[in-house]
Amino acid sequence: MKNILKIVLIITAVVLGYFVYRSVDGFVDFHNEKMNRYVVAVEQMQDLALAEKLYKGYNGEYTDNLDSLKHFIQNGKIYSIIRKDSSAYVFDERKRIDVMKNFTIIDTVVSPxxxxxxxxxxxxxxxxNFGYVPVNGEKHPIKLYASFNDRIIGEDSTNIQRDHFFMGTIEKNKVLSGLDQELIGREMADNTSPIRSDVIKVGSDSRPSLEGNWSTDVDLALQAKKDQEKLREMRSK
Incomplete structure (x- = not known):
């Protein structure tokens, strides 16, 4: 009887140990896949922010039209201008003396x-893939928003400054779709998550901003991914 009880206890311990292992292993797999997907989403958000910044520099405003943004990316050119700071003595008519003035010289316009x-x-x-977050063969669109606010500067009601802003968002549960539902639920409620919101976003719907709402953990993981890609590229040459 004692031997049977020992065997039962051993089997029970083995079974419990197996399920604990599977539970821990499942959590680790979820965490790794979650971070991989966050990295993909954040890379898309960073691309969007840079594209919007360049678009505004050329057109004077942001856009919420993905086709217009992609057309600009496909066909647009940007120029780099090298400026040099310099100084010289200039005759001041009011003071009737030579005074030192600082100025900038445009030295070179680099090829577009x-x-x-x-x-x-x-x-x-x-x-x-621009404007979308690819997940398991399905591309989830990033929602775009762009607008502006007019605000009065100082006491002069005619001195108005227009602030342009944009925002790109995607629901976090779409980025995590297809993973364990219980673990997704925990992630959505976790206030220590790398994405402390129901959405992954860049920019703002009320003020000029190019910032995102992800943690430095995602930035570090994305940088590691880029470093690996560069290493593979160097090895392939």
Missing amino acids: VSVKDSIFGKRSNALE
Whole structure:
């Protein structure tokens, strides 16, 4: 009888140990896949922010039209201007003396670089996926928003400054779709999550901003991914 009880206890311990192992292993797998997906989503958000910044520099405003943004990326050019600070004595008519003045000289206008190369570099299929977050073969669209506010500067009601802003968002549960539902629920409620919101976003719907709502953990993971890609590229040459 004692031997049977020992065998039962051993079997029970083994079974419990197996389920504990599976539970821990499942959580680790979820965490790794979650971070991989966050990295993909954040990379798309960073591409969006840079594209919007360049678009505004050329057009004077942000856009919420993905087709217009992709057309600009595909066909736009940007110029780099090298400026040099200098100084010289200039005769001051009011003071009737020579005074030192600082000024900037435009020294060189560098040949234009395509907007596409500036944003994506050598990443393949980047423009095709732009504006979407690919998850398990399905592309989830990033929601775009762009607008502006007019505000009065000082006491002069005619001195109005227009602030442009944009925002890109995607629901976090769409990025995590297909994973364990219980673990997704925990992640959505976790206030220590790398994304402390129901959405992953960049920009703002009320003020000029190019910031995102993800933690430095995601930034570090994304940088590690880029470093690995560069290493593979160097080895392939």
